[in-house]
Amino acid sequence: xxxxxxxxxxxxxxxxxxxxxxxxxxxxxxxxxxxxxxxxxxxxxxxxxxxxxxxxxxxxxxxxxxxxxxxxxxxxxxxxxxxxxxxxxxxxxxxxxxxxxxxxxxxxxxxxxxxxxxxxxxxxxxxxxxxxxxxxxxxxxxxxxxxxxxxxxxxxxxxxxxxxxxxxxxxxxxxxxxxxxxxxxxxxxxxxxxxxxxxxxxxxxxxxxxxxxxxxxxxxxxxxxxxxxxxxxxxxxxxxxxxxxxxxxxxxxxxxxxxxxxxxxxxxxxxxxxxxxxxxxxxxxxxxxxxxxxxxxxxxxxxxxxxxxxxxxxxxxxxxxxxxxxxxxxxxxxxxxxxx
Amino acid sequence: xxxxxxxxxxxxxxxxxxxxxxxxxxxxxxxxxxxxxxxxxxxxxxxxxxxxxxxxxxxxxxxxxxxxxxxxxxxxxxxxxxxxxxxxxxxxxxxxxxxxxxxxxxxxxxxxxxxxxxxxxxxxxxxxxxxxxxxxxxxxxxxxxxxxxxxxxxxxxxxxxxxxxxxxxxxxxxxxxxxxxxxxxxxxxxxxxxxxxxxxxxxxxxxxxxxxxxxxxxxxxxxxxxxxxxxxxxxxxxxxxxxxxxxxxxxxxxxxxxxxxxxxxxxxxxxxxxxxxxxxxxxxxxxxxxxxxxxxxxxxxxxxxxxxxxxxxxxxxxxxxxxxxxxxxxxxxxxxxxxxxxxxxxxxxxxxxxxxxxxxxxxxxxxxxxxxxxxxxxxxxxxxxxxxxxxxxxxxxxxxxxxxxxxxxxxxxxxxxxxxxxxxxxxxxxxxxxxxxxxxxxxxxxxxxxxxxxxxxxxxxxxxxxxxxxxxxxxxxx
Numbered sequence: 022x023x024x025x026x027x028x029x030x031x032x033x034x035x036x037x038x039x040x041x042x043x044x045x046x047x048x049x050x051x052x053x054x055x056x057x058x059x060x061x062x063x064x065x066x067x068x069x070x071x072x073x074x075x076x077x078x079x080x081x082x083x084x085x086x087x088x089x090x091x092x093x094x095x096x097x098x099x100x101x102x103x104x105x106x107x108x109x110x111x112x113x114x115x116x117x118x119x120x121x122x123x124x125x126x127x128x129x130x131x132x133x134x135x136x137x138x139x140x141x142x143x144x145x146x147x148x149x150x151x152x153x154x155x156x157x158x159x160x161x162x163x164x165x166x167x168x169x170x171x172x173x174x175x176x177x178x179x180x181x182x183x184x185x186x187x188x189x190x191x192x193x194x195x196x197x198x199x200x201x202x203x204x205x206x207x208x209x210x211x212x213x214x215x216x217x218x219x220x221x222x223x224x225x226x227x228x229x230x231x232x233x234x235x236x237x238x239x240x241x242x243x244x245x246x247x248x249x250x251x252x253x254x255x256x257x258x259x260x261x262x263x264x265x266x267x268x269x270x271x272x273x274x275x276x277x278x279x280x281x282x283x284x285x286x287x288x289x290x291x292x293x294x295x296x297x298x299x300x301x302x303x304x305x306x307x308x309x310x311x312x313x314x315x316x317x318x319x320x321x322x323x324x325x326x327x328x329x330x331x332x333x334x335x336x337x338x339x340x341x342x343x344x345x346x347x348x349x350x351x352x353x354x355x356x357x358x359x360x361x
Numbered sequence: 362x363x364x365x366x367x368x369x370x371x372x373x374x375x376x377x378x379x380x381x382x383x384x385x386x387x388x389x390x391x392x393x394x395x396x397x398x399x400x401x402x403x404x405x406x407x408x409x410x411x412x413x414x415x416x417x418x419x420x421x422x423x424x425x426x427x428x429x430x431x432x433x434x435x436x437x438x439x440x441x442x443x444x445x446x447x448x449x450x451x452x453x454x455x456x457x458x459x460x461x462x463x464x465x466x467x468x469x470x471x472x473x474x475x476x477x478x479x480x481x482x483x484x485x486x487x488x489x490x491x492x493x494x495x496x497x498x499x500x501x502x503x504x505x506x507x508x509x510x511x512x513x514x515x516x517x518x519x520x521x522x523x524x525x526x527x528x529x530x531x532x533x534x535x536x537x538x539x540x541x542x543x544x545x546x547x548x549x550x551x552x553x554x555x556x557x558x559x560x561x562x563x564x565x566x567x568x569x570x571x572x573x574x575x576x577x578x579x580x581x582x583x584x585x586x587x588x589x590x591x592x593x594x595x596x597x598x599x600x601x602x603x604x605x606x607x608x609x610x611x612x613x614x615x616x617x618x619x620x621x622x623x624x625x626x627x628x629x630x631x632x633x634x635x636x637x638x639x640x641x642x643x644x645x646x647x648x649x650x651x652x653x654x655x656x657x658x659x660x661x662x663x664x665x666x667x668x669x670x671x672x673x674x675x676x677x678x679x680x681x682x683x684x685x686x687x688x689x690x691x692x693x694x695x696x697x698x699x700x701x702x703x704x705x706x707x708x709x710x711x712x713x714x715x716x717x718x719x720x721x722x723x724x725x726x727x728x729x730x731x732x733x734x735x736x737x738x739x740x741x742x743x744x745x746x747x748x749x750x751x752x753x754x755x756x757x758x759x760x761x762x763x764x765x766x767x768x769x770x771x772x773x774x775x776x777x778x779x780x781x782x783x784x785x786x787x788x789x790x791x792x793x794x795x796x797x798x799x800x801x802x803x804x805x806x807x808x809x810x811x812x813x814x815x816x817x818x819x820x821x822x823x824x825x826x827x828x829x830x831x832x833x834x835x836x837x838x839x
């Protein structure tokens with residue numbers, strides 16, 4: 022089938038290849054360790070000649086990103102122009118590097134370039150937004166302008182980034198309230214998130230309106246946002262969402278009610294008598310979730326008929342779970358009694 | 362074949378034809394592997410350049426990071442379940458939940474979870490998007506509110522994963538095995554890619570390391586750092602390395618990822634719901650689901666990508682006994698056969714793009730028909746030796762060549778892995794490259810037996826899981 026001599030030559034070539042690869046594994050590791058030690062040293066100073074060389078090298082597929090990094094970190098005056106060019110038309114991994122390098126520059130020009138990248142969509146908008154989120158205070162005015170952009174995706178991102186502002190002032194709230202009427206459901210959902218932490222008086226009614234939105238995810242976002250915005254006062258408005266036609270909205274309403282404390286618990290107790298079986302189950306879940314059994318017991322012992330009725334309901338439908346929780350309450354009482 | 366071996370021409374001819382077929386097959390398989398290795402090396406270089414400058418801590422700090430539900434089905438995982446769940450809870454990621462689904466374990470898995478994580482029973486009304494075996498109870502941890510444990514009747518791994526999907530709250534889900542210890546950075550690395558292109562990237566998988574005792578092979582950061590020195594485990598480790606670094610990265614490059622491994626598979630939940638979740642009709646869920654998603658997306662001409670990370674995202678327990686290894690690999694062969702036969706319409710079908718023209722044929726060549734050619738090779742060899750129809754010098758030269766080709770692929774995989782992660786020390790690396798060529802004589806015959814058995818069981822329509830027994834552990838003195 023084959024000549025032995027040729028086979029022997031092939032075998033030798035394979036043996037050499039295997040030996041080279043294996044040595045590469047071991048030697049490569051040693052080289053890496055040396056390089057790591059060298060990388061800890063401060064970078065070389067940029068001379069005009071090296072600058073020129075590095076600028077030329079930014080066009081290289083393989084070493085372009087390294088050259089760009091050296092130039093930017095070395096403070097090259099044309100850094101932003103180079104990053105701009107790469108972000109507009111560079112290969113994908115160069116753009117990834119450019120974006121990260123841009124995030125290292127704390128200047129208005131860098132902010133502008135990030136916003137421009139977001140607008141143009143020349144790189145993943147979610148990744149750009151993650152960088153803009155870190156400087157949301159500085160880019161706030163530009164984002165407020167962007168909320169009026171004709172493209173819904175930009176309105177969405179502008180609102181999403183604005184929702185990360187620790188203090189959402191009247192201007193931001195006004196922009197978000199306007200977007201609660203937006204034809205795009207994603208934008209309305211983002212507007213709800215932005216309004217959650219706002220103290221603007223008109224935010225409440227706007228969020229309340231979104232609780233009845235056609236899109237299920239807008240209602241879900243609005244439920245959480247309304248609870249955060251209005252606090253315990255939102256409990257009764259969230260109650261009907263326990264019987265919403267969509268599971269996600271019911272889930273959001275349950276989570277929100279469970280976080281509202283006594284008011285949330287009171288609303289859940291009311292919902293135990295709801296016509297809708299989902300709402301009744303959801304209410305029971307809120308009571309268990311919010312550790313409401315002890316409160317109900319204490320109220321029942323004080324003669325509260327509603328609490329007594331709620332416990333009866335729960336005992337009928339969730340006997341095993343209620344028994345466990347009652348045991349927990351008894352243990353807690355005993356411990357409290359023992360410690361005086 | 363020795364021409365003048367003195368036997369009738371017909372026998373020599375038969376042996377010769379057998380040799381030609383086997384050598385042709387071998388050359389075709391090695392050519393396919395080489396091609397995939399080249400694609401993998403290109404993809405690894407691209408991923409490394411991409412990652413080198415990415416600010417991973419920005420991803421972790423960002424509120425825009427997409428939350429993930431980790432779903433871990435467990436069945437009789439008593440020895441490892443606590444360590445595994447602790448590793449899930451130690452993952453560095455802004456927002457995620459862990460849903461452990463106890464699939465009717467008959468050992469102390471649930472008891473261990475209840476005691477260690479202070480589980481309390483809760484009533485949770487969840488969407489029943491997928492029908493599953495009945496749920497007995499749902500527990501939540503008092504010590505870590507992110508942990509939810511579901512106790513259900515036994516229904517198989519797919520059923521347990523579907524049950525976890527019903528309870529998952531987040532948009533992305535990460536299916537993991539109950540015996541896998543995750544690296545703390547796994548979600549960060551995986552979701553970083555998703556964050557770059559959330560509309561297109563629907564699935565992510567990554568390399569899983571192998572050890573006989575995963576819980577003992579971790580460094581202070583919770584990442585795999587030691588290679589188990591026992592040859593059977595080293596061979597499996599090399600097998601996994603080759604599979605991930607020589608093949609999966611290439612598949613990523615060609616957008617033809619054919620198997621997002623069950624030990625770490627991140628999926629977009631809405632897509633899982635569209636395709637009907639994890640199928641209980643197949644022996645194993647991971648390959649079939651990946652094929653199904655490809656089939657659906659390509660048929661509907663949707664833009665999508667399923668990626669493999671060039672990182673080690675976790676460490677899992679590999680069988681340290683021959684019998685258990687054979688049982689595991691036999692099952693894998695069966696599921697490959699089931700899946701490829703089920704999706705045979707994709708084979709060489711241009712409608713399915715690179716998946717139909719490259720991926721499925723590669724799978725057929727390297728996995729499905731391999732047992733037939735391996736059997737033919739052994740038969741030809743046996744007949745040739747008995748009839749003295751094979752020239753011993755040429756035979757040993759060919760055998761030496763195959764040994765070295767295997768060694769080259771193993772070393773290439775170790776090289777790609779080490780250049781990415783730098784996890785193992787030099788002694789471990791040396792041990793891996795030395796054992797690379799040896800596996801042909803010890804490990805490959807076992808795989809041949811397992812694959813042949815798997816093919817036979819597939820033909821007999823056996824769908825059993827045949828879970829391998831856990832490795833024996835010395836009880837702790839404390």
